[in-house]
Structure formats: C-alpha cells, structure tokens
Amino acid sequence: MAIVKPFKAVRPSRDKAALVSSKSYEAYTPAELGAKLNFNPFSFLHILNPDYKYHQEVSSEQRFQLVHKKYTEFKSSNYFSKDNKPAFYIYQNNTPTKSYCGIISATAAEDYHNNVIKKHEDTLEKRELLFEKYLKKTGFNAEPVLLTYPDNEVIEKIIKKHQKKRPEYEFTTTDRNSHLLWVINNEKEISQITEAFKSVTTLYIADGHHRTTSSCLLAKKLAKENKNHTGQEPYNFFMSYLLPESQLDIYEFNRFIRDLNGLNSAELLIEIGKIFKIQKKHQEFFRPTEKNQFSMYLDGEFYALSLKKSAYKFTDALSKLDAQILFTTVLNPILGINDIRNDSKIVYSQNKSGSLELKTKVDSGEFKVSFGMLPATIEELKTIVDANLLMPPKTTFIEPKLRSALTIYEL
Incomplete structure (x- = not known):
C-alpha cells in the first residue's frame, strides 16, 4: 500500500x-x-x-x-x-x-x-x-x-x-x-x-x-x-x-573506454571472441537490434557483438541485463575496470538520440574503444528491483x- x-x-x-x-x-x-x-x-x-x-x-x-x-x-x-x-x-x-x-x-x-x-x-x-x-x-x-x-x-x-x-x-x-x-x-x-x-x-x-x-x-x-x-x-x-x-x-548509456588495459586491438578482439560472435561492420554504423547484442567501435570500424549463450551462464535477473553482461564479460575481466562507478578509465554518455557519438569520441583520440547496447525495459527494471538486486550505475537514462x-x- x-x-x-x-x-x-x-x-x-x-x-x-x-x-x-x-x-x-x-x-x-x-x-x-x-x-x-x-x-x-x-x-x-x-x-x-x-x-x-x-x-x-x-x-x-x-x-x-x-x-x-x-x-x-x-x-x-x-x-x-x-x-x-x-x-x-x-x-x-x-x-x-x-x-x-x-x-x-x-x-x-x-x-x-x-x-x-x-x-x-x-x-x-x-x-x-x-x-x-x-x-x-x-x-x-x-x-x-x-x-x-x-x-x-x-x-x-x-x-x-x-x-x-x-x-x-x-x-x-x-x-x-x-x-x-x-x-x-x-x-x-x-x-x-x-x-x-x-x-x-x-x-x-x-x-x-x-x-x-x-x-x-x-x-x-x-x-x-x-x-x-x-x-x-x-x-x-x-x-x-x-x-x-x-x-x-528509458534510454541507454554508451560506454567509452580510455585504454585497452595493455592489449592491442587484435588481442582485444581475440579475448572478446571467446564470449561473443564478432561480425565486422566496417564503416557501417551499427546499433543493436536485440538483447544480448552490443555495438563496438574500435580502430575506425564498427563491430556487432552477439553473446555466445554457451559461454555465459544466466544466474538471476541481473545477470540477464545487458549492462551487467558487458561489465562481467568485457569491462571487468578484459579491460580491467573494477569500480564501474568511479574508475576514470570509463566514461558514460546517454544515447537518447542514437547519434554517432560511439564513433566520434573514439576518432577524436580521447578514447580507444566504445560500446553501445539496447536500453533496459521497465519490465527488466521491475524484475531486478523486486529480486532485491541493483542495476549497475549508468544503466538507464529516464x-x-x-x-x-x-x-x-x-x-
């Protein structure tokens, strides 16, 4: 009540x-x-x-x-x-x-x-x-x-x-x-x-x-x-x-990363390829069309990343959230970001307009790689909250x- x-x-x-x-x-x-x-x-x-x-x-x-x-x-x-x-x-x-x-x-x-x-x-x-x-x-x-x-x-x-x-x-x-x-x-x-x-x-x-x-x-x-x-x-x-x-x-936040945690671009793709199917999109602007799919911009090219279900285990409502998947599979273990809220290596920007910001900020040289995803839904938000779980910071722009x-x- x-x-x-x-x-x-x-x-x-x-x-x-x-x-x-x-x-x-x-x-x-x-x-x-x-x-x-x-x-x-x-x-x-x-x-x-x-x-x-x-x-x-x-x-x-x-x-x-x-x-x-x-x-x-x-x-x-x-x-x-x-x-x-x-x-x-x-x-x-x-x-x-x-x-x-x-x-x-x-x-x-x-x-x-x-x-x-x-x-x-x-x-x-x-x-x-x-x-x-x-x-x-x-x-x-x-x-x-x-x-x-x-x-x-x-x-x-x-x-x-x-x-x-x-x-x-x-x-x-x-x-x-x-x-x-x-x-x-x-x-x-x-x-x-x-x-x-x-x-x-x-x-x-x-x-x-x-x-x-x-x-x-x-x-x-x-x-x-x-x-x-x-x-x-x-x-x-x-x-x-x-x-x-x-x-x-509800709109999503893009993620921009300042460095590759000691990896070169080829090594980064190899590590990501262990968890995601990677499709190179070249200069074609790519935006995800389904859950568990991400866009990545690296070295002047777009990539479509699709989660390999065999390489990832869903354990609860939070583990199904795209922002959490990206953190637990890429940002933390591969790019070395431990504190997603305070780490200076990561910057967020809301993607209300679906702009080309994923490309322009990386092309400027300020960042090495960027990631985009679909926005969370109100149903996802409620399911996670009702399970007494919390979303990662900068998951929703409302x-x-x-x-x-x-x-x-x-x-």
Whole structure:
C-alpha cells in the first residue's frame, strides 16, 4: 500500500511561472547559466546559485544558508506564495514528440524504509549526506523525485477530467517543451486519488535516487530530535512526481573506454571472441537490434557483438541485463575496470538520440574503444528491483526530466 498525500505547495504566481521555473541545475552549460542569472531576475537559479554575484568561492554550509536567505527573499517579494489548502498537482510536459502527465504529491519516507518505494540503482554516501545537509539548512525541496506506478483507471480518469479545464500554468520553454499544471484541492478527488494509490503495492524510483535517500535519512534524524514526533510532520514526506509506467521512457548509456588495459586491438578482439560472435561492420554504423547484442567501435570500424549463450551462464535477473553482461564479460575481466562507478578509465554518455557519438569520441583520440547496447525495459527494471538486486550505475537514462520550482515542498 503506497501512501500519497496532498500538500500545500509553495508556487510561483501565474504570471511568473515561466520565468521562475528552471531545468535541473546540472542541465545548463556555464554560458546558459550565466545568461539566465544575468538577464532573468525571477529565475529559481538565483536561489540555487546565490553566491553568483559575489564571484567568490564559499563553503557548502555558507552556500546553503545563502540559498535559504534568497528563497525567503523570493517569498517576501511575492514571487512565491503558499497554497491555502493541501492539493495534488497534475503536471503535463509536452515535448515535440511525446506527452507525459502525472501527479505531484507528497510520498512517505516510511514507504521507502519499508520497501514499498524501491530503488533500481545504488547511491553514493557522500552525495546523500551533502543533500541531507542541504535539505536541513534550506528547509525546502523544489525538484520532485520521479516515481512510476502501474497504470490506474481511477487516477487516469481524474487526470483526463482536469485536462479539459484551463490549467493554472501553461507556457512553452525555449527547448520547445510546453508545461501545464492543474491544482486538485477538491476533497472528493483527493480521497479518490489517495485510495487509488492504496492499491499500489510498489512505487519504483525512476529518477532521483539520491534525493529520495537523503530525504529519508533526514526524516529519521529529525524524528529522533523531535520529542513530540507524530509521524505526520512534513519532514516525514518528500515531493514526488507519480507517472504511469506506460509513459516512462528509458534510454541507454554508451560506454567509452580510455585504454585497452595493455592489449592491442587484435588481442582485444581475440579475448572478446571467446564470449561473443564478432561480425565486422566496417564503416557501417551499427546499433543493436536485440538483447544480448552490443555495438563496438574500435580502430575506425564498427563491430556487432552477439553473446555466445554457451559461454555465459544466466544466474538471476541481473545477470540477464545487458549492462551487467558487458561489465562481467568485457569491462571487468578484459579491460580491467573494477569500480564501474568511479574508475576514470570509463566514461558514460546517454544515447537518447542514437547519434554517432560511439564513433566520434573514439576518432577524436580521447578514447580507444566504445560500446553501445539496447536500453533496459521497465519490465527488466521491475524484475531486478523486486529480486532485491541493483542495476549497475549508468544503466538507464529516464525521461521525463522535470522542471524545478513549479511546486516547492517545505519541510
């Protein structure tokens, strides 16, 4: 049973929503970030980057205090205001090729600790602790975690009903995406949504693993510090965007390797040939068409690698995942990559566009070899998670990517 709750969001005024909201901070190039900070005084990026005007380094503790101060300034200037009634928020993001629509709500840290909310990849403790400090110092979170759930007729019916009405927000951004938001504060519909999610046994984290873990760590800490803890305090919940599984898009990451671990190209092909059938594609761009098949670019030529089933043993759901197969058969034993998350020899790049990046990055001389694969499916993700296993890092690049500060959750 998944616990979801309406909450009183802090939101930008209708006339400033397009100017205030932003992409994730890391999504901007330095030039883009500078332009936003220089020419848009309403951008939420001013809150995230409050030391910009000082042009000097500050400690993370000082920065978090400045973030809180700037956030308070935005509220006092009426760029933001808090809703009077708890609500769910329908958020629709239309890209040039796809439409995503789900519900922003508060979800329970208790569900994460009880394995109702499940993760599919591991997190870094250093990042967890840093974001936990950020949440405690600033007192708010402005970017929801992306959770996915099985399609539900009751929830879909409520969403479609509201989509026929005028949105609270409706604007288009320079990436040609349009953004719409509706507020659900009707008690009957809130009850229907809450009850519908009680039938959902598992919510899967699609994006935002570190934010989820940090929020839940902070919830435990604040509960211990609060002598009058009831379990209903805002810190016991975190903001999530709940999206039906059918709308989730999963893309793969390509792998780029800096050296051949002391092998020459011929020796590498011999070692790989013990586990894979190798077909040279020459200059023909090759992209896998089936599971257990990989593309490789080496010395100016593409290769198709197909797993020899006789040379590999499937032992569990994770062993069937292409990213895991590549690691256990090639990256680790042949190319000497032990720590797939932190080894500087390997670099990842999401392959949403199916570009020729596999070729161009190797041709540049920065890398010796590259590998591509098909994206994982939602079924693979769920099977692995339900078996209490974790995918290797950089297995999935998931969309939609959410905007910050359309709704803000205060702890």
